[in-house]
Amino acid sequence: xGGSCAQRQRPGRRPQVLFTLLLPLFCPALxxxxxxxxxEELDRGSVVGNLAKDLGLGVLEVSARKLRVSAExxxxxxxxxxxxxxxxxxxxxxxxxxxxxxxxxxLEAVLENPLNIFHVVVEIEDINDHAPQFxxxxxxxxxxxxxxxxxxxxxxxxxxxxxxxxSIKDYQISxxxxxxxxVRVNPDGSKTPELSLEKLLDREEKRSHRLxxxxxxxxxxxxxxxxxxxxxxxxxxxxxxxxxxEEYRISVSENLSPGSPVLQVTATDEDEGVNAEISYYFRSxxxxxxxxxxxDEKTGTVRNNQPLDFEExxxxxxxxxxxxxxGLSTQCKIIIEVQDENDxxxxxxxxxxxxxxxxxxxxxxxxxxxxxxxxxxxxxGEVRCDISKGLPFKIHASSSNYYKxxxxxxxxxxxxxxYNVTITATDRGKPPLSSSTTVTLHITDVNxxxxxxxxxxxxxxVSENNPPGASIAQVSASDPDLGSNGHISYxxxxxxxxxxxxWSYVTVNAQSGVVFAQxxxxxxxxxxxxxTLQARDQGSxxxxxxxxxxxxxxxxxxxxxxxxxxxxEPDGSALFDMVPRAAEPGYLVTKVVAVDADSGHNAWLxxxxxxxxxxxxxxxxxxxxxxxxxxxxxxKDAARQRLLVGVRxxxxxxxxxTATLLLVFADSLQxxxxxxxxxxxxxxxxxxxxFYLVVALALISVLFLLAVILAIALRxxxxxxxxxxxxxxxxxxxxxxxxxxLNYSEGTLPYSYNLCIGQTGKTELNFLKCSAPLPSAxxxxxxxxxxxxxxxxxxxxxxxHPETLISVSFVLFFNNPxxxxxxxSNFVFLSRFIFENRFNCLLNDEMTFR
Numbered sequence: 001x002g003g004s005c006a007q008r009q010r011p012g013r014r015p016q017v018l019f020t021l022l023l024p025l026f027c028p029a030l031x032x033x034x035x036x037x038x039x040e041e042l043d044r045g046s047v048v049g050n051l052a053k054d055l056g057l058g059v060l061e062v063s064a065r066k067l068r069v070s071a072e073x074x075x076x077x078x079x080x081x082x083x084x085x086x087x088x089x090x091x092x093x094x095x096x097x098x099x100x101x102x103x104x105x106x107l108e109a110v111l112e113n114p115l116n117i118f119h120v121v122v123e124i125e126d127i128n129d130h131a132p133q134f135x136x137x138x139x140x141x142x143x144x145x146x147x148x149x150x151x152x153x154x155x156x157x158x159x160x161x162x163x164x165x166x167s168i169k170d171y172q173i174s175x176x177x178x179x180x181x182x183v184r185v186n187p188d189g190s191k192t193p194e195l196s197l198e199k200l201l202d203r204e205e206k207r208s209h210r211l212x213x214x215x216x217x218x219x220x221x222x223x224x225x226x227x228x229x230x231x232x233x234x235x236x237x238x239x240x241x242x243x244x245x246e247e248y249r250i251s252v253s254e255n256l257s258p259g260s261p262v263l264q265v266t267a268t269d270e271d272e273g274v275n276a277e278i279s280y281y282f283r284s285x286x287x288x289x290x291x292x293x294x295x296d297e298k299t300g301t302v303r304n305n306q307p308l309d310f311e312e313x314x315x316x317x318x319x320x321x322x323x324x325x326x327g328l329s330t331q332c333k334i335i336i337e338v339q340d341e342n343d344x345x346x347x348x349x350x351x352x353x354x355x356x357x358x359x360x361x362x363x364x365x366x367x368x369x370x371x372x373x374x375x376x377x378x379x380x381g382e383v384r385c386d387i388s389k390g391l392p393f394k395i396h397a398s399s400s401n402y403y404k405x406x407x408x409x410x411x412x413x414x415x416x417x418x419y420n421v422t423i424t425a426t427d428r429g430k431p432p433l434s435s436s437t438t439v440t441l442h443i444t445d446v447n448x449x450x451x452x453x454x455x456x457x458x459x460x461x462v463s464e465n466n467p468p469g470a471s472i473a474q475v476s477a478s479d480p481d482l483g484s485n486g487h488i489s490y491x492x493x494x495x496x497x498x499x500x501x502x503w504s505y506v507t508v509n510a511q512s513g514v515v516f517a518q519x520x521x522x523x524x525x526x527x528x529x530x531x532t533l534q535a536r537d538q539g540s541x542x543x544x545x546x547x548x549x550x551x552x553x554x555x556x557x558x559x560x561x562x563x564x565x566x567x568x569e570p571d572g573s574a575l576f577d578m579v580p581r582a583a584e585p586g587y588l589v590t591k592v593v594a595v596d597a598d599s600g601h602n603a604w605l606x607x608x609x610x611x612x613x614x615x616x617x618x619x620x621x622x623x624x625x626x627x628x629x630x631x632x633x634x635x636k637d638a639a640r641q642r643l644l645v646g647v648r649x650x651x652x653x654x655x656x657x658t659a660t661l662l663l664v665f666a667d668s669l670q671x672x673x674x675x676x677x678x679x680x681x682x683x684x685x686x687x688x689x690x691f692y693l694v695v696a697l698a699l700i701s702v703l704f705l706l707a708v709i710l711a712i713a714l715r716x717x718x719x720x721x722x723x724x725x726x727x728x729x730x731x732x733x734x735x736x737x738x739x740x741x742l743n744y745s746e747g748t749l750p751y752s753y754n755l756c757i758g759q760t761g762k763t764e765l766n767f768l769k770c771s772a773p774l775p776s777a778x779x780x781x782x783x784x785x786x787x788x789x790x791x792x793x794x795x796x797x798x799x800x801h802p803e804t805l806i807s808v809s810f811v812l813f814f815n816n817p818x819x820x821x822x823x824x825s826n827f828v829f830l831s832r833f834i835f836e837n838r839f840n841c842l843l844n845d846e847m848t849f850r
Contacts (some may be wrong), residue, residue: 009432033119039127040093043087048076050123051109052083055118066112068353076107093124094161101163115352115366117402128219132158134227135482141229142327147205148235149679152182153195154331157284158215158225169218174211192536203233237275237326241267254310265332267322272326281329285318310340311375319451325389340377342429347373348437359413367542368439369407372425380429388422413443414480447485451477453547463554464523473515475547477535494532496755522598523555557651559597563659572765574626576662592625592659596649605649611644618643627661639665
């Protein structure tokens with residue numbers, strides 16, 4: 001066949017490829033289909049041809065590229081090992097192609113990796129699988145006896161769905177002297193049997209004739225069918241009906257509504273009476289045609305019983321017989337051609353569709369293959385395809401009615417994770433019809449987006465003395481990618497801090513981006529520092545972004561003011577400032593200088609006078625700390641003044657410090673020195689009040705203790721027990737003694753001891769308060785080793801007068817453990833002692849001398 005790459009013929013029943021094997025290799029490039037020719041009714045599994053070889057494929061490529069065929073009704077399959085095209089289902093030419101004389105099946109050979117489609121056409125050849133068949137098993141004819149010799153009587157032909165040589169080839173009739181069989185060849189090639197009268201009929205001699213008509217096809221071996229013909233001889237009717245045309249041809253639209261008149265055949269008969277009454281009948285017409293059309297026997301009007309469809313049947317052929325009342329008939333042929341109308345919308349069939357598309361796919365990648373189908377004819381069946389505008393895809397025509405949907409632009413999953421592509425197919429009819437289908441294309445993510453921080457930079461304010469481990473900031477980045485491509489981890493990659501100490505200051509949580517302080521910050525040591533944080537995704541390769549984080553350490557009021565001037569002497573005494581005696585009011589005397597390590601409001605210092613010898617003599621600048629004279633020095637004013645200045649910061653709560661100013665009014669240093677050494681400072685009212693309170697408290701305590709001691713002494717005096725006073729032996733002073741009960745109590749001296757005094761004779765011990773101290777200091781020395789008998793002396797004079805009143809106080813010095821040095825003062829008072837010669841003392845580690 002012209003234009004085909006390969007064709008198969010049937011030697012016997014086995015199909016073969018007609019053309020050479022090299023030519024199919026060029027057919028895919030030329031867009032021509034691969035053609036095969038096979039007979040119908042081949043057994044399942046029969047080889048049509050080696051499709052892989054005809055497409056130029058090796059045996060290994062058949063399975064690797066998944067060679068397969070597709071069609072609306074798949075009658076064939078491909079052997080995955082050899083690449084042979086095999087018969088998969090029963091192929092009945094008459095059922096598939098109906099009355100078409102050329103029967104071809106169109107297939108698509110599909111290859112993958114890469115995806116490609118080739119067209120395959122299989123021509124189905126007819127075999128003699130159908131025997132001829134008469135419509136009626138018995139045909140009755142009526143022939144007038146007046147029919148002349150040579151008259152031809154048409155007979156009902158047999159039908160055979162086979163074509164060409166397998167169709168009806170000849171007719172035969174049983175032997176009879178009256179009739180012979182003639183076969184008339186019609187213009188379309190069909191054959192119609194006709195009886196030819198060989199001998200005049202004589203109704204009175206033989207009223208009927210029975211014949212057997214046999215129809216033979218041209219198959220090998222031939223098939224046949226028979227029908228009985230019953231001929232009744234009737235009276236003379238010498239005129240047969242005559243049609244106005246031997247062939248009626250008409251074209252009707254396929255949109256013709258059912259029941260509409262299609263045409264009307266007309267026949268006339270010159271006879272009269274019953275012999276001229278004509279009736280119309282279908283003859284030699286397929287049953288399928290008779291279902292579609294009906295014939296009015298009286299009027300000859302042909303109507304359509306069902307809707308016409310050009311896509312199913314393009315034309316109908318029928319024969320109509322006109323028979324008169326005398327039994328004579330004649331025939332005409334009717335050909336009804338169905339005109340195509342644009343009554344079918346195009347169909348879109350998706351043959352291949354990619355499930356996933358990478359978002360970085362370059363232009364030209366095939367994502368889908370589809371074909372269109374429109375059964376209409378001519379322009380009504382020509383289809384063009386379009387897709388919506390603004391999509392990164394386009395349609396590329398691959399071959400006849402086949403199209404590829406390919407990428408045509410950048411694809412970004414973050415903007416569109418999927419595309420719903422609507423494909424619209426429109427034919428060229430008038431008016432045009434269209435249909436559409438939507439395919440969903442899912443975009444697969446690639447790591448094409450780096451993390452992005454919410455801010456270009458971060459500034460964080462943190463107060464000093466923050467608790468270690470506290471969260472001070474959080475950075476956040478986003479990545480529109482999916483899965484690991486969008487999973488972000490945070491880290492610190494740079495800082496203006498020392499690398500060794502960075503991790504002791506801050507850390508960042510890799511998952512949340514929260515920045516934690518590892519220590520308490522000190523504003524005075526570190527006021528700010530800067531970090532560079534990185535957000536990194538988990539893609540391959542990973543992408544990252546950096547952001548700067550500046551941490552500002554805020555100040556807290558954690559430092560008290562420090563006084564720089566006046567400074568203290570090394571021995572702790574304050575310096576003095578000299579003021580001229582003739583200083584006028586407002587004279588700058590000195591200035592208190594203080595600093596605060598804090599900053600801002602916390603370092604805003606104010607100066608206040610806490611104490612002053614003469615509050616109205618000087619003024620102090622609240623913010624400057626300048627000490628100025630408030631008025632001129634008067635005659636009654638002391639030349640030596642003291643100011644206690646408080647320095648307070650502005651924090652909450654405020655912290656403070658104090659400075660003592662010693663001011664001397666003098667015109668020269670020689671004049672000021674005597675005031676500093678001899679003249680006492682003016683009394684401090686606050687200090688005097690405190691002194692009076694202490695003296696009163698001490699007096700009350702002494703009176704209470706005296707009352708207690710007096711009560712104890714009176715009780716002991718009346719006691720009959722001699723063990724208490726016999727604790728001392730005459731002439732001995734002992735550290736400890738068995739059986740001696742020491743009475744401990746607190747006194748008013750810094751170091752105090754109990755004193756137990758005794759003698760051999762009568763001893764009287766009274767404790768009285770002296771009215772006045774001794775005029776001069778006298779020493780009482782107790783010498784000797786511990787535990788020895790020590791005489792008690794007061795200076796060089798031994799106390800011999802019992803009535804003498806002595807006032808002494810005792811201060812202990814532990815420079816030498818062998819001596820007890822006692823010096824009297826005005827704090828503790830000793831009453832008179834009554835004794836004869838001498839007395840001894842017993843010292844303990846903790847005694848109070850009363």
